[in-house]
Each structure stands twice: as structure tokens, then as C-alpha cells.
Amino acid sequence: MKKFRFLSADGLADLEISLKIEKCLQGNIPLYIMSIVGNSCGNVVGQITLQIAPSDKVHFIGHIGYRVHEEFRGNNYALKASRLMLGQAKKHGLKELVITCNPDNLASRRTLEKLGGDLKEIVQLPKWHELYEKGDREKCIFLFDIQ
Secondary structure, eight states, X not given: OOOOOOOOOTTOBOSSEEEEEEEEEOSSSOEEEEEEEETTTOOEEEEEEEEOSOGGGSTTTOSEEEEEOGGXXXXXXXXXXXXXXXXXXXXXXXXXXXXXXXXXXXXXXXXXXXXXXXXXXXXXXXXXXXXHHTTOOEEEEEEEEOO
């Protein structure tokens, strides 16, 4: 298997946050795991991931996943970090991204709408899927054209 070439995270920042690489995992689907760092406080406020794969490989789990620590929620950090990751995905030649969330996660749904995603569908997870085994039953599938 050919080794995937990960790119630097230098420049993955805006006025409020910076993304710092924690790990890059080769695997079947190359994966960036990055900390979201608040520029003014220097604290890690959350984490974001990016999978470099065709859309059909990440249909239920999405290309980008994020989590903001509870005490830092309400500052649009997930939105800002996701915008930065869209740029990183584009550098890898991806033209379309899938980002998913649970239908009852209204904060994530608003984040994905603000990010410019189109809600393609709400799907039932198949019983064999790892997310179903973890308790999820449905996913909102948002598409992003990043060409």
C-alpha cells in the first residue's frame, strides 16, 4: 500500500482559533486528528478530524467530525474549525465532502447549515454499522461542494 502524504497544519488558523495536529493515521482511510486551540486563551477547546476518502467510504460517518468541550460551546468553534478543514480537504483534491450529525443534535445541524451544507437526507443506519452498535439510529447527511 502506498503511504499517504499528510500536509502541514501551518496556516490552519483564523483570528480566534488555530488547529494543531495531534496525530495523522495512515490506515485504510487517512485521518487527521487535530486540536482546536483558542488563540486568546491558549486552551484546547475541542478536537476535529478529517478523513481523506471518497464520499461513499464515509457516507454515514462523514469526512469531518468535531467535538467542542462543554465549557467552550457557544463560540462557533466547530464552525470555524470546520471552515479551516474544508480548505485542508481541498488541498488534498477532494471536491465534495460529507459531514453527518444526529437529527436531534440541533447545535451541529445549525453549524452545518451555517457552513453552507445542503441537507441531502436523513437516513436510517443499518444494524451492521458501528454507529448503530454505539446507539445511533439516524444520521443527517450534509453535502459540501468545495470545488
